[in-house]
Amino acid sequence: MRSGGLFAAAAALRLLYITHHFDLDWEPDSYQHVLVAKFAVTHGAAGLWMLVDVWAKPLYTAVASLLFWVLPHAWPGLVIMQAVNCIAWLAAVVLIADIARRELGPWPALLVMAMGLLGNIAFRSSVSALTEPLGALSVAAALWCFSRRRDGLSFSSSALAPLARIDAVALVATQLASTRS
Numbered sequence: 001m002r003s004g005g006l007f008a009a010a011a012a013l014r015l016l017y018i019t020h021h022f023d024l025d026w027e028p029d030s031y032q033h034v035l036v037a038k039f040a041v042t043h044g045a046a047g048l049w050m051l052v053d054v055w056a057k058p059l060y061t062a063v064a065s066l067l068f069w070v071l072p073h074a075w076p077g078l079v080i081m082q083a084v085n086c087i088a089w090l091a092a093v094v095l096i097a098d099i100a101r102r103e104l105g106p107w108p109a110l111l112v113m114a115m116g117l118l119g120n121i122a123f124r125s126s127v128s129a130l131t132e133p134l135g136a137l138s139v140a141a142a143l144w145c146f147s148r149r150r151d152g153l154s155f156s157s158s159a160l161a162p163l164a165r166i167d168a169v170a171l172v173a174t175q176l177a178s179t180r181s
Contacts, residue, residue, distance in 0.1 A: 003097065003113050007090070010117035014086045017127050023076050030129035033057065034077040037064030057131045059138070059163035081129035088133040089126035092140035093117055099147045135165030142175070 025031065036056045040047035047065075050056045064081055071080065093116035101109035116122050125132040142157035158175050161168035 003110055006110070006113055006117060007094070011086070011090060014090075014123075014127055017123075018079060018082050018086070021127075023078055025078055025082070025130075026124060026128050027130075030078060030081075033060060033131065034064065034081055034129055037061050037081075038068055038077055040065040041068045057134075057164055057166075059160055060131045060134050063134065078129050082127055085128060085130070085133035086126050088137040089122070090117075092133065092136040093122075095137075095140040095144040099144055102147065131164050135161055135168055138164055139168065139171060142171070 033056070036050055036053075037060070040050040040056075040061055050061050051058050051065075053061075063084065064077070067080055067084065068077055093113055096116060097109045097113040100112040125136075138157050138161035142154045142161065145151075145154035145157055155175065158168075158172050161171055
């Protein structure tokens, strides 16, 4: 199976999972993140404070709030964010596989793609409403831009990562330290 077929199968598997387990998620944090984003939308200026709350993960909250603001209110927020996370995860895998293809060749790229699309933890994170996929996309975009010698975009993407996952501060510190040497 070529990478396009693998990608299509993995995307279809995620869609089937979300439709079969409609409005269910792996852990309570997913529901809390969605509720925080909905609070940010429904409470006007007071809700904007949620965009700077560390636990709320500002990047996630901003993306989710924007979607909840433009989409019909009756649409299930958890499912919307699961779909967004699937798209973010699939995009992150494509970016990392592209780096692997250019640096190592087609077979390592296919292996990277298979692990990113079909690994248990990767699958679980990608069909959740948690913050990991947006953090992964930020990091993947930073690495992809770095591999293309687009330093400004790489730093910008790295700077977004801690807004999705606070543990990504280590990535930003490492990237800043590497520019000084």
